[in-house]
Amino acid sequence: MIDLRNITKTYDMGSVQVQVLKGITLHVDEGEFLSIIGPSGSGKSTLMNMIGCLDAPTTGEYYLAGREISTYNEKQLSKIRNKKIGFIFQKFNLLPKLSAFENVELPLIYRGMNSRERKQLSMEALKKVGLSDRINHKPTELSGGQQQRVAIARALAGDPPVLLADEPTGNLDSKSGSDVMNLIRQLSSEGKTIVLITHDSEIAKEAESTITIKDGLLLNNMTNLF
Ligand SMILES: Nc1ncnc2c1ncn2[C@@H]1O[C@H](COP(=O)(O)OP(=O)(O)OP(=O)(O)O)[C@@H](O)[C@H]1O
Numbered sequence: 525m526i527d528l529r530n531i532t533k534t535y536d537m538g539s540v541q542v543q544v545l546k547g548i549t550l551h552v553d554e555g556e557f558l559s560i561i562g563p564s565g566s567g568k569s570t571l572m573n574m575i576g577c578l579d580a581p582t583t584g585e586y587y588l589a590g591r592e593i594s595t596y597n598e599k600q601l602s603k604i605r606n607k608k609i610g611f612i613f614q615k616f617n618l619l620p621k622l623s624a625f626e627n628v629e630l631p632l633i634y635r636g637m638n639s640r641e642r643k644q645l646s647m648e649a650l651k652k653v654g655l656s657d658r659i660n661h662k663p664t665e666l667s668g669g670q671q672q673r674v675a676i677a678r679a680l681a682g683d684p685p686v687l688l689a690d691e692p693t694g695n696l697d698s699k700s701g702s703d704v705m706n707l708i709r710q711l712s713s714e715g716k717t718i719v720l721i722t723h724d725s726e727i728a729k730e731a732e733s734t735i736t737i738k739d740g741l742l743l744n745n746m747t748n749l750f
Pocket residue numbers: 535537542544562563564565566567568569570571723
């Protein structure tokens with residue numbers, strides 16, 4: 525599903541160039557649940573942005589669902605991103621003026637879906653995360669755990685095959701965090717391909733396997749025993 529070949533990313537900071545990813549080769553099968561762990565500044569979010577087609581690599585090749593996308597322009601990237609990838613962020617990234625329902629519906633509007641179909645899929649996704657009774661609440665009227673569940677519903681509504689989660693429990697108390705992790709595990713058992721990024725080894729162990737990133741390089745791949 526995800527196939528990165530010798531990906532590098534260099535940021536041009538005026539007089540100096542900073543190489544943040546130094547040659548990443550990574551393969552994630554369809555239905556696999558992988559976590560990537562590493563210290564702050566090691567390149568985790570940069571790598572997630574590459575996998576999520578939010579940013580283009582400096583060099584290297586990236587195949588997503590069999591398509592070579594390193595050469596895609598911004599418009600092609602946003603289209604494949606909308607279809608193939610659901611994002612879950614540490615800070616939820618919900619739009620504050622929109623209700624839970626409207627936040628979930630938004631990616632489906634970008635996709636050009638009619639309102640009847642949008643309503644059906646959005647309501648289904650909100651039901652799945654246990655928020656059918658909060659659809660008209662704005663983000664500020666929801667707890668952190670509920671906001672993250674709205675964000676997960678938004679990631680799920682369009683039924684993308686891949687979910688990318690960057691520190692999804694980082695802003696949550698332990699109870700809401702474990703609710704979110706239970707939901708992510710359930711989605712994995714339903715067949716989603718999941719890449720979970722974290723600096724927390726307890727969270728990383730929830731995945732089937734874990735890769736360590738340090739200083740822009742992947743170190744080892746280990747299978748987690750349950
Ligand atoms: N747009 C950018 N321009 C320049 N440098 C950047 C940019 N984005 C990230 N970096 C640098 O790349 C390095 C890795 O950043 P990244 O956000 O990927 O780390 P991270 O592993 O996600 O850290 P954290 O655990 O703190 O979220 C950092 O040193 C950062 O300063």
